[in-house]
Amino acid sequence: MRQIILTLLAGLGLVFQYACEKVLEKTPDGQTTIDKVLNNYNRTKGLIDVAYNEIYQARDQISFVHNTMECLTDNAFWAATYNAYEWHNGALSLSNPVINWPWASPSEQLWPDFWRGIRLANNAIKYLPQSTVITEQERRTWIAEARVLRCWYYMNLLEFYGPMPWIEEPFEPTYMGWNELVRPTYDELASKIEQELLDVINSRVLPDRQPTQEARRVDNGIAYSIRARVLLYNASPLNNPENDQNKWRRAADAAQDVLNMPNYSLVSMSDYKRLFIGAFSTPVTEIIWRSWTDNSHINNANGVDVGSYPYASINHMWNCGESPTQELVDAFEMTNGALPVTYDDATRTRVTVTPEAAELGYSEAAGGDPYANRDARFYINIVHNMMNYGVPYNCTEPYIIETFVGGRNGFNDVISQETQRSCTGYYSGKDKQIKYWGPGGSQGHEPTHWVFFRLAEFYLQKAEALCELGDLEGAMTALNVIRQRALQPRLQDVPGFVNTQEFIRERIRNERRVEFCLEGQYRFDDQRRWKILNETNRFVTGMRITKGADGKFSYERKKIRDYQSYTDKYLVMPVPLEDAKKMTGLTQPAAWQ
């Protein structure tokens, strides 16, 4: 009896013990855990596909609302009290990144998005090796892609926030080493990116250039491009105060590596517009990488309001958006290579026309024309008074721009409201098409894609780096490739040429401003890395044109508003407060300490 009971008890105990362990291990069915990702081809492939998703596809969707990066610079002005307005008010603070999208949740943009991109790339790098359903070739290719993408996101971080700790694995929720993550030097991160990219390139896993149908995916050309841009910025005054020549040498070599790629060539000036509009499926030889999502809505948020077309009923646009400043317009040379004006004083409202410009008819006097005989790129980028903007879709009559006071695109003195009429007297035209507009809402436009890298950048990078290295000839040779494509004379031939580093540096910088205006965030980056923000971003001006009774135009340069966005605090954006508090090793940029 006793034994029976003891045996029974022991048996019961075992059963309970078994039940105990088993029963707590169950988890709900029907939920996707990592093993279900890794044993499914599409989900596994998705690991690399989603790593692309944090790449901004539209340059007007980074900052609220359709504010482009250009309007945070001295290249363009955005009316109304959105982010650009706040930015120039000096609203940037530890707790207010300004560049955000308040209607979205979360509203933050850059900082979390770039880190999310890094996490997604790290997820791919971590989990792809564990998948059982992909080929070895796919695994190697996708991991290589993820490594390049990770560098892309770090490059984004560098441009806005400066160097950040290199993270190679997705953070675990139990990770507690936040305070040990310290900010590396710019050079350390740039070198890390370079090493990572060369590693991928040298492994020959990725093609030099993706075939057309895979053009959205990264390749060696893109890897070289990221490297070149990062190394140029690494050598720039902001990040190279001691002017380490070796950094310029590396930058020059990296730019040359891109130029050495056999697959790319500059397009001719007649095809220049095709860089910015045209189907993604139609490759352009100069373009190394561009956004794959059609971005033609930018015509509705930035550009000319064709709704005032006198010959047909065309919808009005929402907002004229980024309006080129007079400072940008002044950067465009005359066809003879002369800059049109010099400023008489710091207000930039009184100017002296250079004699060579005057020769070509430049005049801001009543009845004069400041817009004739300018650099060919001027007519693509800057929509100005009395310009023939072309013929709207399904129409026959051209649309003539009237930016003068009272004209159909007439001057707007109110800067704090949404507006269809420019406050600067100019409209942006680079990636805009009049065929986006037609009677009754009809549209005949082509897709628009934001260009991330095109070959021209690397000629100018090379020119800049060689100039800093004292190789003025080499610098001009590289620079002139871009000038000549734009049908401008060689630098040596421009009026007032002086063969000094200072002169050549200034003209290389001017060339960059002209070549890449209204395109991405070149000016935003350049103002910072050259440390010229406090000279260039204190205010902007526009051209207020009035039409006299005699039909003649009078030109008045007008300050639009003072900016507070020139201080050193605007050089490098601070780590957002919420994260900074939890990462004491991640020091804020100098101006924020």
Place this chain on the structure above:
Amino acid sequence: MCRCLLLTLLLGTLVNFSLYAQNAVTGSVKDESSNPLAGVSVQVEGTTIGTKTDENGQYTISVPDGDAVLVFSFVGYSPEKVTVGTQRRVDVTLLGSATELEEAVIVGYGTQKKVSVVAAISTMKATALRQTPASNIGIALAGRLPGLSVLQRSGVPGGEQLDFYIRGRSTINGQQPLMLVDGVERDFTALDPREVETISILKDASATAVYGVRGANGVIMVTTRRGHSGKPVIDITTEQSFQAPTRLPAIVNAYDYARLYNQVELQNGRAPVYDDVALEHYRLGDRPELYPVRDFVHEFMKDAFPMRRVNVNVGGGNDRMRYFTTVGYLFQDGIFKTEKFDEYDYDPSSKANRVNFRSNFDIDINSSLSMFLNVSGYMQKKNDPVVVPNNGAYLDDVNAYSVVIGSLLQTPSNYHNDITPDGEVLSTPLKGGNINNVPYGMLNRSGFRNTLTNQVTATLGAEQKLEFITPGLSAKVVASYDATSINQQIRQRTFQLYEAKRDPNDPDGVVYEPTGTMTNSSLSDSQAQSQWNLMNIDASVNYSRTFGMHDVTGMLLFNRYQRVINIDLPYNYVGYVGRATYGYDNRYLAEVNFGYNGSEQFAPGHKMGFFPSFSVGWVASEEDFIKDAMPWLSFAKIRASYGQVGNDNMNGARFAFLTLWNGSYESQIGNTELEWEKASKANIGLETRFFNDFSFDADVFYERRNNILIPADGLVPTGVFGTGGVFVSGIIPKVNAGEIENKGFELVGGYQKSFNPDTRLDIKVNGAFNRNKVLYLSEVLLPEDYTYRLRSTGYRLGQQWGYKTAGFFNSEDEIQNWYDQSGIGATPKLGDLKYVDTNGDGVVTEQDQVPIGNPEMPEWTFGAAFSFQIKGFDFSMMWQGVAGRSYLLTGQRIWETYNFNEWHKEAWSQERFDAGLPITYPRLEPGSNASKLPSDFWYTDGSYIRLKNAEIGYTLPQQLSKRIGATSIRLYANGLNLFTFDRYPVKYQDPEQNNELLYPVFKAYNFGLNVSF
């Protein structure tokens, strides 16, 4: 041995008999619940003559003469003395005494003698719960047990909402105590008060460590009544109550509404809306078709409504078997006046019927094996109007009735809200509200829903003594299975709304025109079902033995628990429980408890937790030196405990340790170290009895809760983490990192005195205080320009925040000279509240908020119970209160946003100000207004004291009750929430409630009859 004793006793009796051979007296001894008491010592005072009652509580004794005094004594009860006189039968009822130290106390998975308990446990007998007509025994618990706070939030018949807290709050996650009925996790609030024996709360770690991962919030333990051997005792009770809301809003009448409306229009520079003709009609109420004059609160809410209760129970047994069986019936009517809708012949009233049943059996199969079986359950049928047809979200009581109450509150008294002469729903479209929310239509024309709840709970247990292995050893298995099903039948329809308009053809006539988008539809049927099951097995080995002065007990138990809720993956727990106690000479006590258990919702490797507790006790009154020094001190015990307990109530977040993917994105990142909350609890207690009749108990406790599951926002840089924005936690898991401390004390004083068998006084007063403090919740510091940069760390849970006010703006000058307030609302006008700039930056902004008052959860709870018996009369009352609580006055019951109430008559206006009349409310502004921001103006002291219940009863003399064969007949009247004293500026809502749209809380007057056979 046993037989020898018996023989001696017998012989002794014989000897006594032969010696005195006098009058034999017989009788019975019962306890307060009329249960016969066996083993009661019956002694003739001053002699050695004595006997004991038998199993049926019967005794026979010979007394020498009429002057003899019989002394009845029994452990745990006050001794009774009765002078025999000429009586041949002496029946007595023994009452529980203050020195009820031998009484068994229910502890986790067992019982202990009260004298040897070293844990903080408060126990009450359920008899006190029968002194109140509360429809839910949870309501009756308020103020009874020190350390237990009960707040009644709503009074929906059959769906009362109660918040229970033991020793306040120590976490931001689930704070509900564990609730057990007969040792199994069950909701006790639906039990009939007459099926309950005792209710205990377990407070410290020593008491709750055995519940391990579920014990940190304390435990409410209910035991049900069991049978005693003896002839069957049949007990029948019937009660009839009348309920009425404790508080009602005070909406102004039609005339005042129109006047106040005009006042607002004039203040805002607009023309008055109501002209003198209209005002006069409203004042006279002579044209109701066009100028309605109504009082909706009273037209739609009953002044009094009934509740009925009947209970029959039978208990008894013999030496092998005991039984207790009961059936209870409860009917509760609801507050809303409803009408049958003849077209479809349905009844939309809000009401509930419930039948409770229980049978508890104990069987001794042989001398070493005993078994018990408890079968109980209830069936509840609840009826409610649908209110908002065709919207699943409103099939819930709180949601549905909040729409009705909200609509009643915001329907001005000059609006239409009934039916047209043709019987169609008539409405004036509500300002700002939903046009369909017409109380008449919602209550009467939206259909009804009938909710049928069936619960059956069954527990089967067997205990085998294992004396053959070693004396004192036994094994026990208890298996329970509960099944609950809820079936809801919903028959709903929409109704066409009509509007009253002036007849264009007849200046005095009225026409009714359809309005709104709803049409009259027929009834549509739908159903909703849900099922809960529970399976629980406890298997234990117990040991209990005394070696001379040493008392040793031990227990090892295995528990397996599974709850199934609809189609969710079952909730599982498994665990082991252990206890060892040691007592030396009833003087020195020591106890060790542990729970080792876990649940499936924690991460692998973290599923099982070990929760130990240690406690010691010293019965000082057993020491000779104390006895000599303080002879008046009959009992004194000091005890101390320390231990760890867990809380796994994560507010519904299950399997948070899993990382889940949506396609190729992480949709939930699992916390692979997810654990339970850990509570470290220390408790020191003192229990005393002195001067025979007095008692004083005190407990002081300190608890530190860490590992509290909190959002990781404050720890993880969510931007860098890479799953989303900086300000949102996104998909980052919660982490075990929060820390909160909680401390407090409980005091209980008692006085119990039996002046003579017919006169008895019993007073018990208790007070409890607790205060918590947030030590860490990963809160992110606010910027430097905030007056208070932390909003929870260092404060109590639920600390309320708002602006500091400095009276009203009485002149334009004051507005000009005051800080700029435009940052938090419109530019101030005369009569708005002035806010104080607390950070000194010259403007009033969000940065200036300050902590205001107390949390809504009270810090102090009090209870005071008095009972007095004399002859056949008994009287009892129970006062209950809370303090250290603040309540934010807000919403429809208070503000003029939709309607005006009596308070608004004292709102700021230039006329009142000029006339020097009292002004107690800011300028009326039905639109948004900065004066309505949370501020110290709107936070009111939420303390209250209420006469929770009072009872007067009369037990008929036995001669009378015998005529119908009864042993006892008692008539009584009692009441619930009879008086309430509080400091609210306006008494529009019961102070226990925490939202202005909740179903009212009731007071009740009750008349009852109890007959025992």
